[in-house]
Amino acid sequence: MQALDLDLNELLYRLPNSGIIQFMGQRVLLFDALALGLLREEMIETLGLSAARGILTRFGYAHGWRTAEIMRRDHPDLFKESWAGPHLHALHGLVTPEQTTRTDGEGAEPLVAGVWHDSYEAEQHRLHFGVAGEPTCWTLTGFASGYVSNRTGREVYFLETACCGMGAPVCKIEGRFREKWGTSVEEQLSYYHMESVDTVLAELTTKLKGVEKKLKKRQSQLSCFDLDDELPCGSCRSAAMKETIDMAKRIAKTDSSVVISGETGVGKERIARFIHDESPRSSKPFVAINCGALTETLLESELFGYAKGAFTGAIRDTIGLFEAANGGTLLLDEIGEISPGMQVKILRVLQEREIRRIGESRTRPVDFRILSATNRNLSEEVEVGRFRQDLYYRLRVIELKLPPLREREDDILPLARTILSESTGQGERKITSFTPQAAELLLNYHWPGNVRELQNVVEYAVALATGDRIDIDDLPEELRTAIPNPAITGKIRSLDEVEKSYILSVLERMAGNKTKTAEALNIGIATLYRKLNGYEKQRNG
Numbered sequence: 198m199q200a201l202d203l204d205l206n207e208l209l210y211r212l213p214n215s216g217i218i219q220f221m222g223q224r225v226l227l228f229d230a231l232a233l234g235l236l237r238e239e240m241i242e243t244l245g246l247s248a249a250r251g252i253l254t255r256f257g258y259a260h261g262w263r264t265a266e267i268m269r270r271d272h273p274d275l276f277k278e279s280w281a282g283p284h285l286h287a288l289h290g291l292v293t294p295e296q297t298t299r300t301d302g303e304g305a306e307p308l309v310a311g312v313w314h315d316s317y318e319a320e321q322h323r324l325h326f327g328v329a330g331e332p333t334c335w336t337l338t339g340f341a342s343g344y345v346s347n348r349t350g351r352e353v354y355f356l357e358t359a360c361c362g363m364g365a366p367v368c369k370i371e372g373r374f375r376e377k378w379g380t381s382v383e384e385q386l387s388y389y390h391m392e393s394v395d396t397v398l399a400e401l402t403t404k405l406k407g408v409e410k411k412l413k414k415r416q417s418q419l420s421c422f423d424l425d426d427e428l429p430c431g432s433c434r435s436a437a438m439k440e441t442i443d444m445a446k447r448i449a450k451t452d453s454s455v456v457i458s459g460e461t462g463v464g465k466e467r468i469a470r471f472i473h474d475e476s477p478r479s480s481k482p483f484v485a486i487n488c489g490a491l492t493e494t495l496l497e498s499e500l501f502g503y504a505k506g507a508f509t510g511a512i513r514d515t516i517g518l519f520e521a522a523n524g525g526t527l528l529l530d531e532i533g534e535i536s537p538g539m540q541v542k543i544l545r546v547l548q549e550r551e552i553r554r555i556g557e558s559r560t561r562p563v564d565f566r567i568l569s570a571t572n573r574n575l576s577e578e579v580e581v582g583r584f585r586q587d588l589y590y591r592l593r594v595i596e597l598k599l600p601p602l603r604e605r606e607d608d609i610l611p612l613a614r615t616i617l618s619e620s621t622g623q624g625e626r627k628i629t630s631f632t633p634q635a636a637e638l639l640l641n642y643h644w645p646g647n648v649r650e651l652q653n654v655v656e657y658a659v660a661l662a663t664g665d666r667i668d669i670d671d672l673p674e675e676l677r678t679a680i681p682n683p684a685i686t687g688k689i690r691s692l693d694e695v696e697k698s699y700i701l702s703v704l705e706r707m708a709g710n711k712t713k714t715a716e717a718l719n720i721g722i723a724t725l726y727r728k729l730n731g732y733e734k735q736r737n738g
C-alpha cells in the first residue's frame with residue numbers, strides 16, 4: 198500500500214452507539230469550518246492579530262506533530278513516503294495540496310515547495326476580514342512544520358510565499374530547515390515560538406483598553422435605562438422617559454416591527470439597541486445602518502450584498518446587512534430618507550422574507566426583526582405621497598415616541614452628571630460637579646439637539662474647565678446667551694427671576710466689576726446696588 202491509498206472511509210470510524218469518532222485510531226472532532234472561522238475571528242478581535250496568529254500557528258504545529266507520531270507508530274512503511282504528509286493534510290479536509298517538489302534541503306532550494314488549493318483558513322479569513330495584507334494559512338503551515346519536523350528530526354518551518362487570503366489564486370508554500378531561512382523572515386518564524394510574547398502583550402494591552410472602554414460605555418448606556426430605584430444614579434428620572442422605557446421593555450418581548458420616532462439626538466439608536474438586548478434575539482447580531490447617509494446604489498449594496506463581479510469594484514462576494522442581521526435585529530435609521538425605489542425593494546424583502554444579492558439569481562432566506570427610526574412624521578409623509586403606505590404599515594406595527602429632552606427636565610441634570618463622570622473618569626483632572634449657576638443654565642436651555650447636544654456641551658465644558666467644578670464660563674456661548682423661550686421650553690419664569698439671573702450672569706462676565714456691569718446693562722450703578730442687595734436679602738432671608 199502507498200500513502201496515497203489511505204482512504205478516508207477506512208480511516209474514519211465511529212464507535213458504535215457513541216459520540217466518539219476516531220481517525221487512525223485517535224479520537225477526532227468534526228467542526229464546521231465556519232464555526233472555526235468564527236472562533237478565529239473572535240481570537241483576533243479579543244487578542245489581536247499577533248497573539249491569534251501565534252496561537253493558531255502552534256495549534257497547527259501540534260496537530261501536524263501528533264499526526265506524524267501516529268503515522269510513525271501505526272504505518273511506519275507509509276510514513277517514509279514523502280507524499281504521506283500532504284495527503285494526510287488533505288484527508289483532514291484542511292487543504293488540497295499539489296505539485297510538491299523536494300530536495301535534500303541543504304542547498305539554496307527549499308526542502309519542500311508546493312501549491313495549496315482550497316485552504317479552509319484563507320477562505321474563512323477572507324470571509325470574516327476581507328483580503329489580508331499578509332499570509333493567512335497559519336494552522337496549515339503550522340501543521341506542515343510540525344509534521345515535517347517530526348519526520349526529519351530537525352527544525353523545519355513552512356512559510357507561504359503567496360496566499361489565497363491575500364488574493365492570490367493559490368497558496369504557495371516553502372519548507373526549509375531553520376538555519377536555511379536566514380534572518381529576513383525572523384518575524385514570521387517568531388509565531389512558532391512563545392518568545393514573541395512582548396509584541397503580543399503590547400497588542401493585548403491595547404485590546405484590553407479598547408474592551409474596557411466599550412464596557413464602560415455600555416455600562417453608562419445601561420445606567421441611562423436603569424430604572425431600579427435602589428440604584429441612586431439611574432440617569433432617567435422623568436415620568437415621560439420611564440414610561441417610554443417601560444413600553445420598550447414590553448415591545449422587546451414581541452417580534453413586531455417598531456418605528457422609533459423622535460427629534461435628532463434623543464437617543465433613538467440607543468433605545469433600538471435596548472429593545473434588541475431585551476428581546477429573545479439578544480444573543481444574535483444587532484445591525485444598524487443610517488439610510489440617510491448613503492446614496493441609493495450604496496444603500497442597496499450595503500443592505501443586499503453582492504456577487505463578485507456584479508459591478509466595478511465588486512472584487513469578492515459580499516454579504517449584505519439583511520443577511521448579517523440573521524437571527525437578530527436590523528435597525529434602519531432615518532428610514533424617512535429612502536427613495537421610492539428603495540422603498541419597494543425593502544417592502545419586498547419584508548413580504549417575502551428572502552433576498553437576492555446584487556448580481557445573483559438565487560434567493561436566500563433571511564430572518565430578522567426590523568426596527569426603524571426617523572425624525573420625520575411618517576404618517577404625514579404617507580399622506581403627501583412621499584412614503585409608501587404599505588411599507589409604512591409593515592414597519593410601524595408599533596410606534597415608540599421618544600420625548601425631546603426639554604420635555605423631560607428632570608433628566609437633564611442626572612444625564613449631565615453621568616456624562617460628566619464619564620468624560621472625566623479616565624483623566625487626572627477631577628471635575629466633580631456643576632456650579633449652581635451652570636446647572637441653572639443647563640436647565641434653562643431648550644436643547645434642540647437633545648441628549649447628543651448635552652453630551653457635546655458637557656464634553657466641551659470639561660475640556661475648558663480650569664477649576665474642579667464646571668462654571669458658566671465653561672459652557673458654550675449658545676447656552677450662556679440663551680433666553681429661555683417659553684414657546685419652546687413650555688416653562689414660564691417671572692420677569693424678576695429672569696432679570697436676576699441675567700444681571701448675575703453679566704456681573705459674572707465682568708468679573709464682579711459693578712461699574713462695568715451697570716454700564717453694560719445700561720442702568721445706574723445705584724440701581725444695580727439696590728438689586729444686588731435685594732438678592733442678598735433673599736438669600737439670607
Ligand SMILES: [Zn+2]
Nearest residue numbers: 334360361368
Ligand atoms: Zn494561504
